[in-house]
Amino acid sequence: MKQILLGNEAIARGAYEAGVKLVSSYPGTPSTEITESIVQYERIYCEWATNEKVGAEVAVGASIRGARALTCMKHVGVNVAADPLFTASYIGVNGGLVFVAADDPGMHSSQNEQDSRNYARAAKVPMFEPSDSQECKDYLKKAYEISEQYDTPVMLRLHTRVSHSRSVVELEDPQDIVIRPYVKNVDKYVMMPGMAIKRHVIVEDRMVRLAQDSSADIDSVGLHTITIKSQKLGIITAGAAYQYVADALPDASILKLGMIWPLPQDLIRSFASKVDRLVIVEELDPFLETEIKAMGLICEGKSLFTLQGEYSAKMIRTALTGEPNPASVVSQEILPVAPARPPVMCAGCPHKGLFLALSRLRVQVTGDIGCYTLGALPPMAAMDACVCMGASIGMAHGFDKATDGEASTHTVSVIGDSTFMHSGVTNLINAVYNQSRITVVILDNSITGMTGHQQNPTTGLDIRLRSAPSINLEELCRSIGVTSIRILDPVDSRLCQTVIREELEKDTVSVVIARRPCALIPVGKGKKEDRTVVNKDKCTACGSCIRMMCPALTEGPDKKPIIDWDICNACGLCMNLCAFGALTKGGRKS
Amino acid sequence: MTNHVSPPVSPAKTTDKSLESLRMNIALAGVGGQGTLVAGKLLGTVAIKLGLDVKVSEVHGMSQRGGSVITYVRMGSKVFSPIIEAGTADFCLAFEELEALRWSGLLKTSGTMIINSQKIRPLPVLMGKAQYPQEIRSVIESAADGKARIIEIDALAAALTAGSPRAVNMVMLGALSIFTDIPLDYWEESVMEVFAGKPKLIPINLQAFHFGRDLVR
Structure with a gap:
């Protein structure tokens, strides 16, 4: 059966289908709806953790005890959860363990636009990056297989445009929840120097094997797609950026990476050898570009594209083809400027x-x-x-x-x-x-x-x-x-x-x-009969209520306030601020 | 708590070949809280019924708090980017006049823009630091120089008549439906599926949808 799901809802569905037992997360845009959507699957234990570090540690515990576990956070949440992440990498897993990190290029609702891919490299864990809702579900399920097969936590990187876009998803039957046996193993689960020194060797070996297998087995490990068209231009990309590339460059050859860390070096070399010009299209940091250049390959990336914000098909078309971009039928030059509409505190906030x-x-x-x-x-x-x-x-x-x-x-x-x-x-x-x-x-x-x-x-x-x-x-x-x-x-x-x-x-x-x-x-809802009414005789049009910028209270032609009863939440703040007693309770149902 | 449980969507029902080749970009511009997300979800449901690929891009979080919000819906045999580029929207539904002005650049030649005549004054205007532009519909119309269809309706009044100011989104979709080749039953079934979890709201929303159709016929 097909459904149209948000990327975040598709992650939740993937967790259900993969037999995940536990989800512990702290909310953060654009990741929040994953854990909210888990609620519908009653067999999954889920919780709001006090913070991302706690959520990650709960998931690590569940994994060690044998359950498939998930923790989801926004990009800056990974900073909070980084401590358990880096050492969970050494410990590996018993039941599969996935960290979902949702990046926010363009900062729709964030305080910075850090690139979570750097965490996969720094913590030495594999990372997948889906580009639509179907891939969200498929890649998460693959992440659990890889996690158990290679004994590693796996990261899955989302993006606002993937998390918050709806697209078609084919639903499948869920696997049973399996709790693997737990066997005490201090060499694996207790990270003191003596044990961690040995585990670090295993971690490095694991990443080498993953890189090789990601190249050799693109269908069941790497989840890469290769489209060979024009020999003139080859693009390496992943995630949301892939969609813009596919729109802007229908004739280009494209290597779309599924597992974006560790990189499938042999596959990249082979793709590079088939094209005359190699361009890396990735938002934010030159993560792939730096690594591909370090492989000794010649490619372009941030010399053509910005380090900031979201990309678009237009940006890619402009940078790589001589083709004109579509123009609006409404000539923007002759329009008046539209005043900005910044977010505001709600009525009754x-x-x-x-x-x-x-x-x-x-x-x-x-x-x-x-x-x-x-x-x-x-x-x-x-x-x-x-x-x-x-x-x-x-x-x-x-x-x-x-x-x-x-x-x-x-x-x-x-x-x-x-x-x-x-x-x-x-x-x-x-x-x-x-x-x-x-x-x-x-x-x-x-x-x-x-x-x-x-x-x-x-x-x-x-x-x-x-x-x-x-x-x-x-x-x-x-x-x-x-x-x-x-x-x-x-x-x-x-x-x-x-x-x-x-x-x-x-x-x-x-x-x-x-x-x-x-x-x-x-x-928090006020009573309808407590909504504000204006006594125009007492009002001196001093403007003190207007200046507080309540969306329910606007200035009339006589400079006195007009109350929008559809919006007024009857909080009474304006009444408290009025020095003349001109604003009182009394708004009946309109 | 927000309801994130998506209703099951019945499989594609179309046998009409002309609908299978349908390709549409629809932009929904409004102010946080005006119901553009639900409208986008409904258009996604319609697209699945048509057997089409579809992407709906939403805005959540900080940017939603009474701010300007844009929802993009793209449908066709295969859709890549969820974003509608400037000059490529077949339809632009503006749930508010100022947002019509702000997002008018999305409209393509021979496209259709439907504007709800509602005005929601933004903070800079309320503070007296900016003017709410006048005669927005005619300004956009002259900037389009006769190469696009610009329509204005009072969707809020129609929604209130239907029984809820929150049904503005259905009025807008009803108006849109007149300009597409998609048969009415696809729309009505989608309304019922999107509100399946709240059956009490179905009659109001269906009525609002039909009011929207009547406004532009």
Whole structure:
């Protein structure tokens, strides 16, 4: 039977068909839907892990104990999971083990565009790269075979355009879940120097065998496809870039790699010998190009193409053929400029009240990864630095120590509930232990918001929405030694301002928990009768409500606000901000 | 939690040779939350019923938070890139006027653009730092110089009449369906399959779809 599946859904289907027993992941765009989609396969144990390192370690454990295991993450998640990855490479597997890394060239929803292929090379593990949903499923299943056959974790590299594109997939029957026997083997599973020295030899031998077999057996190991057409131009490519090449260069000879590490050197040499000009088409780093040049072959790559962003058929056509690109029927030169439409905080977003307070306080803000990173943009513009998951607290501590505490009178770190559980809590322990004076705001919106509403250890539900233990943030903070803990509702923006000002003056670590559920989840929905109404007589058209940029509240011709009741979530923030009492509850069903 | 369980799609039903050779690029431009993803999924379902290869490219995550979103649907006997290049869209469905302006470069000669007259003012406009352009439909029409069909409909009003503002996407697809050779039953069955998990929504969405057809006939 055929289905049209997202690349991510096809990965989940592949895991089901391959008899995977366990999936443990932390959400991250563009990888999130893999693990969400696993939920439909009831025989698979799946969970949201607290972070990518934990997810990877759970998968490593399941593999050693004999089960096929999967862990999925976005590209920057691999940085977090790198520690277990590099040594799991030495240990190998018992049940098959796959790490899925989803790259985001063009940074649709990421803080950098690192290239995960470098991890396969550095950790000495094989990596496959699919180019559509069918290949997502096929390559994942092959990855489990290779993992067990060669005793190695396998990486599978995705790409936003593969993860988030739907294409046709032929479904197959699932294999049974098999749990292999576990036999204690300290030489293989305990990595101390004496054992690891021997395992390293095995790892290097494994990669040599894989490279040879990938060349010799392209159908059952390498999954490469060779199309010989014109002798004038040969392209080596893989993954999403292949699709652009196929569109742009219908006459070129193409070697499309399936397993992109280790490289099938003999196959590449043979292909190179058949064409006059060899060009490598790969987004981001010159990964293949560098390796192919190191083989002594003459080829072009980044001399023709950029290191940044996504490629396109147009870019490839322009670089390699003299053919004109299609032109739009709508002459763009004579059109007015379309104003940008940057992402914004939603109507009823609990982060807005808090960030308005930070903006009014004119404090320095060390930020973190989540919807609230939008607080860096106008109108709040209340963020000074944002690096990676969990970094907000460590950076504030760095501000504190760099200035002997002076910065902590006017520096606030902000972090979401899920990000705090991911890697903020270790930073907070460090700050308490090292006697910092920082003020930390935990934005507790009862969900992992940006990635599309996943549960986490604070929400009281597991991935299958069954009841689960809920970590109490204030008790957790108290237990690690935070003495000043305040809890407030961020919709009371003035109170936020007062409380944060008080906490900034304290000489110890302070935690402010700004607690209100995300407006997009059921418990965050306001009541229809509480939606905002405007009393035009009281309104002085001062503009303070307009300036906060709520999508539900726009400026009318008389400069007074107009409320869009279809969008208003009845949070009450605008009512709290109005100094004239012109905005009140009372919006009935429209 | 988002429903990521795709409904099973019944196998291709077409026996009409002209439909098998169909090749279409359809761009769906809108604002995060307007339902372009579901519209894309529905077009994918239609393509499978036609026995065609299809790719639907979506936008998720940060870029979806009230931002500009574009969904590409490409169908044909074999589809490679999931992205529609500038000047190659047979159809461009703009769910919002400003997005029509932004993505008009995708449209090819003799293509059709269907614009929903809804205006969603972006942040820079709300802040008074930019102007929402006026008369977008006629501006695009003159820039196309008579070489493309530019149509504007009030899809939001039609969706509200059908029973939900969220059915704007079905109104837009209904309007599109009039300009394709794809028979009505392919569309209706696809609506029912895409909403199979939420049967209560099927009548509203079918009605919205038909309102869309009526608007452009």
